[in-house]
Amino acid sequence: MAVPIDNAAPTLASLGLSPARPLVLVDVDEVLGLFMQGFGDFLAGEGLEMRVEKFALFQNIYRPGAVEHLDIVEGRRLFDAFFRGHCDQIEPAPGAIAALNRLADHAEILILSNAPADAQALRTRWLQKHGMAHPLILNTGPKGPIAAGLTAQTLHPTAFVDDLLSNLDSVADHSPATATFQHVADLRLRPFAPRSEQHPRIDDWAELGAAIEAAVRR
Numbered sequence: 001m002a003v004p005i006d007n008a009a010p011t012l013a014s015l016g017l018s019p020a021r022p023l024v025l026v027d028v029d030e031v032l033g034l035f036m037q038g039f040g041d042f043l044a045g046e047g048l049e050m051r052v053e054k055f056a057l058f059q060n061i062y063r064p065g066a067v068e069h070l071d072i073v074e075g076r077r078l079f080d081a082f083f084r085g086h087c088d089q090i091e092p093a094p095g096a097i098a099a100l101n102r103l104a105d106h107a108e109i110l111i112l113s114n115a116p117a118d119a120q121a122l123r124t125r126w127l128q129k130h131g132m133a134h135p136l137i138l139n140t141g142p143k144g145p146i147a148a149g150l151t152a153q154t155l156h157p158t159a160f161v162d163d164l165l166s167n168l169d170s171v172a173d174h175s176p177a178t179a180t181f182q183h184v185a186d187l188r189l190r191p192f193a194p195r196s197e198q199h200p201r202i203d204d205w206a207e208l209g210a211a212i213e214a215a216v217r218r
């Protein structure tokens with residue numbers, strides 16, 4: 001489903017979602033999909049290395065044998081190229097598909113991903129390929145404003161899942177009634193990922209799915 005990039009939230013109806021059920025907003029990279037692994041594989045094809053040594057992206061890209069990470073501008077160019085042509089190659093996070101399908105029995109699912117606009121078609125295809133054919137919105141910047149615009153359209157409980165505290169904090173600020181959960185899919189990244197007591201951190205998808213279900217069925 002093609003949804004224009006716009007900070008104004010589209011209506012749930014225009015996304016094919018019902019306001020008469022709970023609403024769960026779910027991130028893609030490091031939540032539903034193994035982005036660092038997929039981007040790392042892409043970089044390897046470009047003769048580069050992804051070293052997961054800190055909770056960062058461009059600062060983890062190196063030429064083989066180099067001590068200094070790749071120039072940030074070059075990293076960003078590779079990032080854009082990955083989303084333009086290769087972001088449908090990532091592996092789903094373990095357990096994500098089954099948990100999301102279970103949740104869909106009780107809630108409307110909306111995929112809210114921060115990615116370049118031209119990733120819309122590939123990312124949609126990736127979701128469909130893996131049995132997660134839920135509406136997709138590509139966002140830029142903090143997710144709180146658009147999340148608030150979406151959650152305001154239902155009187156039912158809402159939940160939000162992301163790996164980044166900046167997005168979790170933003171949603172908590174703009175949509176305080178929404179239950180927030182942190183999930184970090186990549187095993188190598190988990191030890192480096194900052195956490196917050198404000199957002200339960202659940203890295204196992206079966207456990208996360210059950211927690212989300214409990215939050216939206218209350």
Ligand SMILES: [Mg+2]
Pocket residue numbers: 027028029030031162163164
């Ligand atoms: Mg993410």
